[in-house]
Amino acid sequence: MRTLVRTSALSLLISIIIMVPDSGNNSLLMKQLENQTVIPCCEVNTSVSVVMDTMAVLRCPHTSPLTRISTTWEIILRDKPSCKKAYRSDTDETREINCTDDRITWVSRPEENPDLQIGPVAISHDGYYRCTITSHDGTFWHEYHLQVLVPPEVTLFLSRNRTAVCKAIAGKPAAHISWTPERDDCDTVEIYSANGTVTVQSTCAWEDPNVTTVTCSASHLTGNKSLWIKLNPGLGTSRFPSLTFLIILYVKLSLSVIILVIVGFVFFQRINDSSPP
Numbered sequence: 001m002r003t004l005v006r007t008s009a010l011s012l013l014i015s016i017i018i019m020v021p022d023s024g025n026n027s028l029l030m031k032q033l034e035n036q037t038v039i040p041c042c043e044v045n046t047s048v049s050v051v052m053d054t055m056a057v058l059r060c061p062h063t064s065p066l067t068r069i070s071t072t073w074e075i076i077l078r079d080k081p082s083c084k085k086a087y088r089s090d091t092d093e094t095r096e097i098n099c100t101d102d103r104i105t106w107v108s109r110p111e112e113n114p115d116l117q118i119g120p121v122a123i124s125h126d127g128y129y130r131c132t133i134t135s136h137d138g139t140f141w142h143e144y145h146l147q148v149l150v151p152p153e154v155t156l157f158l159s160r161n162r163t164a165v166c167k168a169i170a171g172k173p174a175a176h177i178s179w180t181p182e183r184d185d186c187d188t189v190e191i192y193s194a195n196g197t198v199t200v201q202s203t204c205a206w207e208d209p210n211v212t213t214v215t216c217s218a219s220h221l222t223g224n225k226s227l228w229i230k231l232n233p234g235l236g237t238s239r240f241p242s243l244t245f246l247i248i249l250y251v252k253l254s255l256s257v258i259i260l261v262i263v264g265f266v267f268f269q270r271i272n273d274s275s276p277p
Contacts, residue, residue: 043140043143046143046144046145049221050118051149052123053121053122061133065089067135068133070086071132074129075130081098082098083097084098084099104116123196126148127146130144149173150222151220152171152175153168153169153170168200171222177200187204189201212231213229214228216228
């Protein structure tokens with residue numbers, strides 16, 4: 001009986017020791033947790049699409065102006081050296097390195113608003129923009145991949161026979177062209193320019209004489225545009241001579257025969273007049 005009591009007491013003592021950890025270790029753990037929450041890490045990556053010739057605003061991470069130490073924008077554009085715009089609140093100083101584009105500016109005074117403004121946006125502004133804010137609460141990043149969109153110029157015209165040509169000129173990215181009546185055998189090509197724009201050309205021929213009007217639709221991220229055109233009546237493809245062509249050919253042959261008959265008649269008439277009686 002005494003052995004059982006001693007065992008129970010020992011078990012109770014062990015349970016108390018396990019449930020109540022050492023106060024020194026507990027204090028150290030709390031400090032570690034506090035230190036982890038004091039310096040948060042926040043990095044955000046965003047893809048942004050902006051139409052050319054408009055205004056774009058890229059925002060820094062939201063932080064309190066009272067805790068900011070410095071703000072730095074790093075701008076990486078194609079075929080250009082990295083540009084840096086920086087501001088320090090303790091010295092109230094702004095600096096720029098390799099920044100030559102005056103269309104990229106602070107929205108206002110950097111101590112009031114650290115955001116970046118681009119305008120009007122051009123194709124050359126395609127690239128990466130990274131805002132880094134150092135504050136008493138830690139360091140925060142926000143990176144943007146900026147894609148400049150260029151609306152294509154859409155044209156539609158007739159080529160030879162009953163053939164229509166639709167062009168989406170100098171768009172970025174490339175436009176998608178479709179036809180009404182729907183066709184899947186049109187000849188479509190893409191022509192790339194050095195500035196990143198793409199011209200898409202689609203050529204379609206209609207042999208069915210019942211099709212009198214066709215519509216070209218150009219789909220693009222900046223919006224869609226449709227144009228329509230009337231086909232020449234009776235004009236076919238090179239495989240099937242058109243009725244109009246046959247009529248013209250028949251008229252030309254008939255005129256040629258008539259002219260030959262007249263010339264022959266005149267010729268023989270002169271021969272008869274010149275012969276002796």
